Amino acid sequence: MRVAIPSPLRSYTRASEVEADGATVGELLADLDRRFPGIRFRMIDEQDGIRPHVRIFVNRQRAAGLDETLAPGDEVQILQALSGG
Amino acid sequence: MGTRKGIFLLHGDAERRQWSLDGPHFLGHIAYHVVLDPRDDRTLLAATKTGHLGPTLFRSSDLAKSWSEATRPPAFPKAAGEEAGRVVDHVFWLEPASADEADVWYAGTSPPALFRSEDAGDTWEPVSGWNEHPMWGRWTQDGDDGAPGGSLLHSINVDPRDPRHLYIGLSGGGVFESTDGGADWRPLNRGCEANFQPEPDPEYGHDPHCVRLHPLAPDVLWQQNHCGIYRLERPGEVWERVGNAMPREVGDIGFPVGLHPRDPDTVWVFPMDGTDVWPRTSPDGRPAVYVTRDAGHSWQRRDAGLPRENAWLTVLRQAMAVDAHDPVGVYFGTTSGELWASVDEGEAWSCVASHLPHVFSVEAVELEG
Numbered sequence: 124m125r126v127a128i129p130s131p132l133r134s135y136t137r138a139s140e141v142e143a144d145g146a147t148v149g150e151l152l153a154d155l156d157r158r159f160p161g162i163r164f165r166m167i168d169e170q171d172g173i174r175p176h177v178r179i180f181v182n183r184q185r186a187a188g189l190d191e192t193l194a195p196g197d198e199v200q201i202l203q204a205l206s207g208g
Numbered sequence: 209m210g211t212r213k214g215i216f217l218l219h220g221d222a223e224r225r226q227w228s229l230d231g232p233h234f235l236g237h238i239a240y241h242v243v244l245d246p247r248d249d250r251t252l253l254a255a256t257k258t259g260h261l262g263p264t265l266f267r268s269s270d271l272a273k274s275w276s277e278a279t280r281p282p283a284f285p286k287a288a289g290e291e292a293g294r295v296v297d298h299v300f301w302l303e304p305a306s307a308d309e310a311d312v313w314y315a316g317t318s319p320p321a322l323f324r325s326e327d328a329g330d331t332w333e334p335v336s337g338w339n340e341h342p343m344w345g346r347w348t349q350d351g352d353d354g355a356p357g358g359s360l361l362h363s364i365n366v367d368p369r370d371p372r373h374l375y376i377g378l379s380g381g382g383v384f385e386s387t388d389g390g391a392d393w394r395p396l397n398r399g400c401e402a403n404f405q406p407e408p409d410p411e412y413g414h415d416p417h418c419v420r421l422h423p424l425a426p427d428v429l430w431q432q433n434h435c436g437i438y439r440l441e442r443p444g445e446v447w448e449r450v451g452n453a454m455p456r457e458v459g460d461i462g463f464p465v466g467l468h469p470r471d472p473d474t475v476w477v478f479p480m481d482g483t484d485v486w487p488r489t490s491p492d493g494r495p496a497v498y499v500t501r502d503a504g505h506s507w508q509r510r511d512a513g514l515p516r517e518n519a520w521l522t523v524l525r526q527a528m529a530v531d532a533h534d535p536v537g538v539y540f541g542t543t544s545g546e547l548w549a550s551v552d553e554g555e556a557w558s559c560v561a562s563h564l565p566h567v568f569s570v571e572a573v574e575l576e577g
Contacts, residue, residue: 131261161277165261169283170293176260207259 124193126155127200132166135159143199148179149189151199166201178202209541210239210526213565215254217272220560224537224551227560233272241526241569243302245328247310249575253329255299255315263298265315267329271575280331282315282323284339294319294339294351301526302329303364306371316361319351320378322390337391338376338384347395347412353380362525363419367426375419375429382414383431399447401435417463418525425472428503432525436460437477439504450504454479458491458498458509464528466538468553473503476510476530476538476554478523489520497538497554513557514548521546526569533574541567 126143128136136159143158145151149171156163166177171189173179179186180200181193193199209216214232221227237256245251250269257263265278287293297318305312311328314335322335338344345351353359363377372389375396382397395412402414415434422428431438437451437460451460461482468474476499480488490496496511522543531537538550545564550557 131258160279161264164281164283165264168262168295169285170287170295172295174260174262203260205260 124151124195124197124199126151127198127202129201129203131203132162132201135162135165145193147189147193148181148186148191148199151193152189176204176206178204209547209564209567209571210242210254210569211541211545211565211567212238215239215242215256215272216561216564218547218561220549224531224533224549227549229561230272233275234266238298239568240298240300241302243304243571244573245304245313246573247304247307249573251311251328253302253313255302257298263296263317265299265302265329265332278330278332282317282321282332282334284321284334294321296321297358299323300360301362301364303366306366306368309371312371314364314366314374316364316376318358318360320348320359320361320381321351322361322364322376324390335390337386337388338393341393343393347381347384348378349380349413355379363416365419365421365429367421368423369426375421377416377419377431379417379434380413380415382412383416383419383429384412396440396445397447398445399440399449400431400433400438401449403435418465420465420467422467422472424470428472430465430467430475432462432465432477434461437462437465437504448504450500453500453505454498454507455509458496459483461486461488462523463488463525464523464540466528466530466540468536469530469532470534470536471501474499474501474553475504476528477507478521478528478540480522487520489522493518493520495519495521497540497550497557499554510550510554511557512555513550520544524568527567529570529572531572531574537572539570539572541570543567 143154214235216231240255242254252268254266264281266275268275284294301316303314313325315323322338323332325332360379365375367373374386384393385396386393397414418432427442429440438447439450440447454460466476481491498507527541529539538554543566547561549560
């Protein structure tokens with residue numbers, strides 16, 4: 124499925140949209156990390172928590188966590204909630 | 209230089225008079241510490257994060273021409289079951305181990321944890337003897353003592369005679385020592401003031417800002433502490449407040465300590481205002497470096513070339529560096545984005561870079577060719 128990538132993570136993907144697969148958000152992120160090594164840890168901490176300024180949306184609804192299931196054709200957006208100066 | 213907005217390199221000519229700026233590298237990334245491995249003059253490690261992404265490390269083997277990301281940056285183990293696990297907020301301090309342990313590095317983080325790499329910074333493992341120590345929660349106030357920017361593990365010092373002999377500094381928490389490669393630790397704070405603690409002489413809970421061990425005199429430790437400047441000669445256990453010899457109107461509050469590479473009795477500090485609400489800027493707006501050449505018995509003001517007034521500089525704990533040249537070059541970076549240099553051991557200063565981002569750290573190295 125297509126995954127929208129925010130600008131702070133495009134140093135990994137070199138693209139604003141990439142392909143990745145998984146039956147859950149967690150699996151999708153693991154697949155992203157296989158394709159773009161290191162990208163997962165920038166978004167997900169070592170306790171599998173989504174980092175505070177990272178937002179993951181599935182079909183424009185905010186994903187509650189890594190266990191959220193995905194279906195073929197789902198639209199996944201990873202967004203950054205930018206703040207500070 | 210590590211700055212709040214990226215990494216900058218300043219290349220000087222042989223006389224250290226002309227400087228050229230290279231950077232920014234990783235513009236917009238918070239770069240806490242950038243350190244070249246003195247064992248190979250080749251491996252450059254950078255501890256970075258952005259305001260919105262997790263922490264990581266970047267490595268270069270060609271002086272920042274190209275970078276690669278660490279395969280496994282410092283991270284705590286995944287907690288079991290429903291237990292809340294710890295999360296590395298950022299890597300703050302990078303330290304190459306001794307010359308006997310090629311490719312071994314240590315990293316200190318916030319919350320205050322210790323990590324070790326044996327492959328030149330590519331993969332990192334927790335030093336569980338510290339991170340899981342039964343006293344860790346008490347020594348670190350559960351990893352959060354409310355310090356701005358987070359509680360820190362910094363000032364990792366490796367005894368050049370014995371790679372298993374380590375010292376670390378915690379802000380807050382104090383100085384701790386291990387003699388078994390990090391398997392066990394004990395506090396080493398006697399004699400240090402901690403006037404923000406209820407007990408007059410606590411065993412731990414102090415706030416060392418910067419602790420440095422002299423490689424030529426590894427039984428001598430220098431400490432710029434929240435409450436003053438201290439020196440300790442091992443096997444002694446009680447720190448001596450050598451900052452008492454500083455002029456009273458200047459005081460002995462500050463962050464960094466710079467060591468002379470060949471003379472263990474010579475040290476530079478950058479005093480800051482620790483009165484009232486602790487502005488931590490140059491006292492009276494008149495910045496000066498102070499040097500001792502007699503192990504802290506006396507201190508001399510060195511301000512030639514620095515602004516004479518209305519200069520409210522802050523220099524953080526990693527932002528003073530000393531090179532190995534003769535005469536020694538001394539450098540400091542300010543949170544207002546200036547890099548000041550002295551090529552005559554602090555006698556005279558000049559500003560060699562300005563309009564930079566907030567400077568966190570400065571390291572000075574002399575390269576062949």
